[in-house]
Amino acid sequence: MARYRNVITILKNPFYAGTYVYGKSEKRTTIVDGRARKSYGHLKPKEAWEVIIKDHHEGYISWVEYERNQALLAGNTYAKVGDTKSGRGGRALLGGLICCARCGRRLSVTYAGSYAQPVYRCDKPNLQLGQRPCFHIGGKRVDDAIAAEMLHAVAPMAIAAAEEAERMLKDGEQDRRRIAEMELQQAQYDASLAERRYAACDPDNRLIAAQLEKAWETALQRVERCRDQLERMQTPDVDDVHPDFTGLADDLSAAWKAPQTTMRTRQRLVRALITEIVADVDEAAVEIVLVIHWKGGQHSELRVRKPRTGENGCRTPEQALAVMRSMAGRWSDQDIAASLNRMGIPTGQGKTWTARRVGPQRRLHGGHCSAEKTSEWLTLSDAAAKLGVSRHQIRKLIKAGILKSEQIIPDAPHQICAAELENERVVAALKRNGRPCRVDSEKQISMFPNT
DSSP states (O other): OOOHHHHHHHHHOGGGGTOEEEOOEEEEEEEETTEEEEEEEEEOOGGGOSEEETTSSOOSSOHHHHHHHHHHHHHTSTTOTTOOOOOOOSSOSSTTTEEETTTOOBOEEEEETTTTEEEEEOOHHHHHHOOOOOOEEEHHHHHHHHHHHHHHHHHHHHHHHHHHHHHHHHHHHHHHHHHHHHHHHHHHHHHHHHHHHHHHSOTTOHHHHHHHHHHHHHHHHHHHHHHHHHHHHHSOOSSOOOOOOTTHHHHHHHHHHOTTSOHHHHHHHHHHHEEEEEEEEETTTTEEEEEEEETTSOEEEEEEEOOOTTOOSSOOOHHHHHHHHHHBTTBOHHHHHHHHHHHTOOOTTSOOOOHHHHHHHHHHTTOOOOOOOOSSEEOHHHHHHHHTSOHHHHHHHHHTTSSOOBOSSTTSOOBEEGGGGGOHHHHHHHHOTTSOSOOOOSSOOOSSOOO
């Protein structure tokens, strides 16, 4: 089994590329404690090599490929300043591509949280010099912003490429039609020539006449084939579906988000367009500032809002937020959590609600302060207990419009004001023992009128 040291030694040896080299290293002499001390094996740059003879012998690869491999190996060297690291997979899109605007060092990638989300950190000053770390930013929000900016930058090019591809397709069809017309003209000329030859032949020479007649017949068959081919090209076939290039720009986003697209492929696409990304944090504006250096020499600035306290990548359902806004200020976080669990609405992470999970979301999205449960607002069960009836009867009163209640969305818990329980219509409806709790309509005609 080959070791890494053996493989890298072969790849870096010019002999592998059919080149003889002498003088790659040198010895150095230094004075230590008044004595000369020699050290060997100091590598010299390629420009300082003493002898370089290319094509000295048959190599496994060419010299151009050897130099390209050396550039890739140098770019992939760990912690080397000034080079972009290759995409090696993982969950971070910009690993080895993003650097710090304050100290110039590349940001390292760490994974934090229960779901191991990537985080870009600039902690080299702390590790090497004992200084305060520059900053750290969440990776998912930055990766999504860079991906969207890259797709937006490529979209005009994709539209132009789609138009060019459609033009090339039409030009190809015209060229094929022109070739078919020329073949038909040549076949008609050959048929006319064969006819003239047959007409000029002596009828008594039957052998020559038979051959000329056969050649004339073959030429006529060729004319028919060329005419049929040209007619098929001029008449569009219903089953022949031409590729649609109009949605190519939209397909870029779908291809980027496709499950079959690996992170390594996305990293290579990013590195094909972006040279480097310089990141900083604007504390005053609470934003992440990203300066993108594109391959063509252009630069653009992108600002990404930093997440607030309690905000995470797992988005809370909008139905849950609507229930929180409706019940906040009237109900405690425990009651809100119980209502959300009864409705079957999970958290953004697919978990059940608790008071500790409701509180940060309520404060994050501008909800009212948590309130202790009072007698002003009642649930369906509280109203039934206060009136001494079943929940089924309270639900009938609400359905009939006798008892007013608030419901933010369908299937949300009913919020009943305590003052509504003393309404005359509610009291009258509950006094009808054994009868349905409904109101007699004024427009309805009785089946048995009083006589």
